[in-house]
Amino acid sequence: MLEDLTIIDLTDERGIYGAKLLSDLGANVIRPEPRDGDPLRKRGPLRETKDPDLASLWYAFFASNRRFFSLSLEDENECQALRHQISRADIILRCDNHFTEPVIDIDTLIKENPNLILLDMSSFGKAGPWKDYLAPDLVAGALGGSAATTGDFDTPPLKGFGELNFMVSGAYLAIAALSALYDRGESGSGQSASISVHEAIASCLEHVFMFYWYADTLDRKEGKVLPRRGALHWSDAYDVMKTKKGSIMITPTPDFDNQLMWLIEEGVQEDLIDPKYLEPENLRMRVDRSMEILRKWALTKEAEPLFFEAQSRHAPYGWVLPLEELMQNPQLRARFWFREQSIEGQTVECPGAPFRLKREGEEIKLPLAAHVGPEEHKEQLLKEIGWDAK
Amino acid sequence: MSMDGPLSGLKVLDFTHVLAGPFATRILGDMGADVVKINSQTRAIGTQDATHPYYLMWNRNKRALAIDLTTDGGKEIAFELCLKADIVIDNFSVGVLDRWGIGYEKVRKINTDIIYVQMSGMGEGGPWSDFVTYAPTIHALSGLTISTGVPGREDIGLGFSYNDHQAGLHGAFAVLAALEGRRQHGKSQRIDISQFEIGCGFLGPALMDLSANGNTAGPSANDLPFDQACPHECYRCLSSTADANQSVSGEEWIAIACMNDEQWEKLTNLIGITDWAAIMKLDSVEARLQHKNEINEKIETWTSQGKAYTLMELCQNAGIPAGVVQNGADLMENDPQLKSSHFFSKLPDTHPDLGEQYLDRLPINFEKYELNDYRRVRVIGEDNEEVMKDWLDRGAEEVKTLEDNEILK
Numbered sequence: 001m002l003e004d005l006t007i008i009d010l011t012d013e014r015g016i017y018g019a020k021l022l023s024d025l026g027a028n029v030i031r032p033e034p035r036d037g038d039p040l041r042k043r044g045p046l047r048e049t050k051d052p053d054l055a056s057l058w059y060a061f062f063a064s065n066r067r068f069f070s071l072s073l074e075d076e077n078e079c080q081a082l083r084h085q086i087s088r089a090d091i092i093l094r095c096d097n098h099f100t101e102p103v104i105d106i107d108t109l110i111k112e113n114p115n116l117i118l119l120d121m122s123s124f125g126k127a128g129p130w131k132d133y134l135a136p137d138l139v140a141g142a143l144g145g146s147a148a149t150t151g152d153f154d155t156p157p158l159k160g161f162g163e164l165n166f167m168v169s170g171a172y173l174a175i176a177a178l179s180a181l182y183d184r185g186e187s188g189s190g191q192s193a194s195i196s197v198h199e200a201i202a203s204c205l206e207h208v209f210m211f212y213w214y215a216d217t218l219d220r221k222e223g224k225v226l227p228r229r230g231a232l233h234w235s236d237a238y239d240v241m242k243t244k245k246g247s248i249m250i251t252p253t254p255d256f257d258n259q260l261m262w263l264i265e266e267g268v269q270e271d272l273i274d275p276k277y278l279e280p281e282n283l284r285m286r287v288d289r290s291m292e293i294l295r296k297w298a299l300t301k302e303a304e305p306l307f308f309e310a311q312s313r314h315a316p317y318g319w320v321l322p323l324e325e326l327m328q329n330p331q332l333r334a335r336f337w338f339r340e341q342s343i344e345g346q347t348v349e350c351p352g353a354p355f356r357l358k359r360e361g362e363e364i365k366l367p368l369a370a371h372v373g374p375e376e377h378k379e380q381l382l383k384e385i386g387w388d389a390k
Numbered sequence: 391m392s393m394d395g396p397l398s399g400l401k402v403l404d405f406t407h408v409l410a411g412p413f414a415t416r417i418l419g420d421m422g423a424d425v426v427k428i429n430s431q432t433r434a435i436g437t438q439d440a441t442h443p444y445y446l447m448w449n450r451n452k453r454a455l456a457i458d459l460t461t462d463g464g465k466e467i468a469f470e471l472c473l474k475a476d477i478v479i480d481n482f483s484v485g486v487l488d489r490w491g492i493g494y495e496k497v498r499k500i501n502t503d504i505i506y507v508q509m510s511g512m513g514e515g516g517p518w519s520d521f522v523t524y525a526p527t528i529h530a531l532s533g534l535t536i537s538t539g540v541p542g543r544e545d546i547g548l549g550f551s552y553n554d555h556q557a558g559l560h561g562a563f564a565v566l567a568a569l570e571g572r573r574q575h576g577k578s579q580r581i582d583i584s585q586f587e588i589g590c591g592f593l594g595p596a597l598m599d600l601s602a603n604g605n606t607a608g609p610s611a612n613d614l615p616f617d618q619a620c621p622h623e624c625y626r627c628l629s630s631t632a633d634a635n636q637s638v639s640g641e642e643w644i645a646i647a648c649m650n651d652e653q654w655e656k657l658t659n660l661i662g663i664t665d666w667a668a669i670m671k672l673d674s675v676e677a678r679l680q681h682k683n684e685i686n687e688k689i690e691t692w693t694s695q696g697k698a699y700t701l702m703e704l705c706q707n708a709g710i711p712a713g714v715v716q717n718g719a720d721l722m723e724n725d726p727q728l729k730s731s732h733f734f735s736k737l738p739d740t741h742p743d744l745g746e747q748y749l750d751r752l753p754i755n756f757e758k759y760e761l762n763d764y765r766r767v768r769v770i771g772e773d774n775e776e777v778m779k780d781w782l783d784r785g786a787e788e789v790k791t792l793e794d795n796e797i798l799k
Binding site for chain 2: 002003021025043044048057058061127128130131132133134135136138140141142143145146147148150151152156157158164167168172174176178181182183185187191192193194196198200204210211212217218225227228229230234238239246247248251253315316317319320322323324326327329331332334335341343350351352355356359360361
């Protein structure tokens with residue numbers, strides 16, 4: 001879909017997901033790596049192999065469909081080759097403090113090629129009192145606001161699993177790149193754009209600012225800040241509940257009457273049929289009482305059959321699926337979401353794109369290249385800029 | 391009628407609701423696209439109620455057109471709008487737009503380079519395609535709930551609708567990718583997005599670990615699930631008032647993450663435990679992980695005597711990654727970084743019914759565009775006349791008749 005685009009991927013954890021989104025849609029994405037090893041090739045989980053460059057499944061996932069260009073900053077020829085690649089590219093995705101910074105003067109390259117689009121990502125932006133602060137995912141999520149609302153009253157604030165904060169900043173990076181590209185198509189010239197990871201995380205906190213800005217309208221006892229409280233949603237109407245076997249996310253929304261009918265069928269409605277719960281001013285009371293009854297009721301059920309029964313009644317319950325179940329999930333399998341990635345001849349199932357694309361009614365097939373080492377594409381990349389690899 | 395931005399001139403017809411879809415179109419509107427939000431008096435309930443704070447959060451920079459799509463006249467107008475649009479986007483269950491007579495197959499025959507983006511819960515096709523989902527449903531099903539939390543518990547997960555935001559980001563990305571596809575190929579496109587698949591994708595490395603090694607990742611609290619770092623935790627600071635049975639309001643926490651031995655050494659110097667660390671031989675991450683609880687106790691003894699922002703500054707000045715666990719009030723009131731970048735602001739145009747509105751701006755800074763001309767959320771049908779003129783060249787009188795006939799309602 002994006003096969004005419006050439007992108008240079010100078011990202012680290014903070015932006016690599018954005019480069020992945022673009023490469024998985026077919027863009028030609030070149031990722032320079034330091035000769036002495038990209039530290040991201042060491043990120044777990046690891047697979048068993050004698051080649052340490054191909055051990056990281058983390059890297060196989062995040063650096064999918066890239067072509068790698070290994071270089072030493074001491075080797076002027078290799079640096080020059082990278083400059084050539086950049087001068088031919090459409091888009092540069094760059095996180096600050098990238099290892100190529102000492103030898104690649106991108107500002108000059110942009111002046112020479114006004115069509116170039118440069119995306120700059122940093123943890124806190126280019127200015128401001130925190131601009132030099134260090135922020136791996138845990139710290140980024142703490143400062144950005146996601147940790148304060150994740151966890152329970154009896155746990156510390158928690159980070160999301162894996163790199164969820166950096167997957168937000170990465171997604172913004174891809175959006176910014178394609179927006180600047182669209183603008184280039186209309187205006188005829190490229191531009192630079194910058195993204196702060198901190199702002200990106202803060203922009204995706206659902207209810208957090210709503211509680212602060214509209215506290216008077218919401219009229220909640222918690223005031224302007226809702227403390228962390230496990231899986232209980234800000235509306236109080238969605239929660240993960242225990243069952244006899246497994247856990248399930250249960251909600252009486254959006255159709256309270258539908259849920260009430262089900263409870264009546266099972267004879268566990270208690271006082272929910274009291275007309276007082278139908279008064280608009282008693283909606284909050286109805287939510288709280290419904291959840292109380294549902295929690296007791298869930299303990300008499302098993303998560304899996306309850307989930308399917310709920311969905312057959314158009315109730316948006318969600319079974320807390322173990323990962324093993326996810327691997328076998330019939331919906332993902334029916335949509336051929338899992339792809340098979342080859343790494344040193346081993347076939348590893350990996351997530352596909354969350355998109356199905358059709359052009360003129362015909363499905364567009366998305367690429368999935370074998371995951372390879374840092375030297376694999378070098379000769380080909382040098383040939384493309386007219387250089388002899390020797 | 392859109393503001394000046396990288397997407398100026400782009401026409402987006404927006405049938406989305408709740409958070410995921412509206413967040414996608416909010417991003418497009420923030421960048422200058424002309425987003426026309428379709429709502430109606432009859433559909434304006436719950437999170438579609440244009441006076442609900444939730445609606446106010448996700449629908450700025452859009453124009454409001456009210457169409458009653460249960461009427462034939464409403465469906466005809468919607469069809470005409472589809473013929474003028476660059477993008478048609480919805481997050482209904484599969485098939486709703488077809489039932490209204492404005493499905494992709496019908497529209498693309500006339501609007502030959504139209505882009506349709508459908509952001510349903512499960513995507514089109516498959517045994518679960520009709521399942522009803524909200525973000526907490528997707529979190530549960532996709533592995534996000536079971537993996538975020540502490541070992542032994544399945545009832546924590548993410549404390550906000552992360553996947554809705556991400557679905558919005560992926561929706562905006564899909565629109566933009568399709569625009570580039572249109573530039574390259576000049577043909578109509580349809581993008582079927584599964585919010586479930588978006589959520590599952592965030593577990594990518596864990597799923598590959600399961601496939602390649604047979605390992606099942608579980609919740610790892612604040613530890614890295616697959617890599618080693620220690621200390622890597624949130625610590626209670628001075629003014630923490632909570633105990634295990636009380637509300638957590640009033641607490642202060644700081645996250646400290648030593649990602650290498652050098653940062654650990656700096657931390658031991660800063661908090662004065664160099665000798666203890668030497669005696670315990672904690673100069674490797676493997677050794678530190680073996681003594682994680684003791685290390686965390688030492689650190690919390692230090693943090694519990696200081697204010698979170700002061701401790702953060704001390705750590706960062708010493709080259710140690712650390713950050714206050716900021717809640718909404720902290721972000722609004724105490725974060726000098728967001729203040730310096732003018733991340734929050736009050737909209738200049740006061741809402742006729744709801745008064746002042748606020749915003750967190752798009753976190754992308756373009757060299758060519760300031761993007762500071764944000765527009766407040768509109769009431770239902772507030773832009774009927776303007777949109778009907780701009781998109782369909784209909785006059786005010788005709789619009790009035792359509793309103794009187796309860797078609798534009």
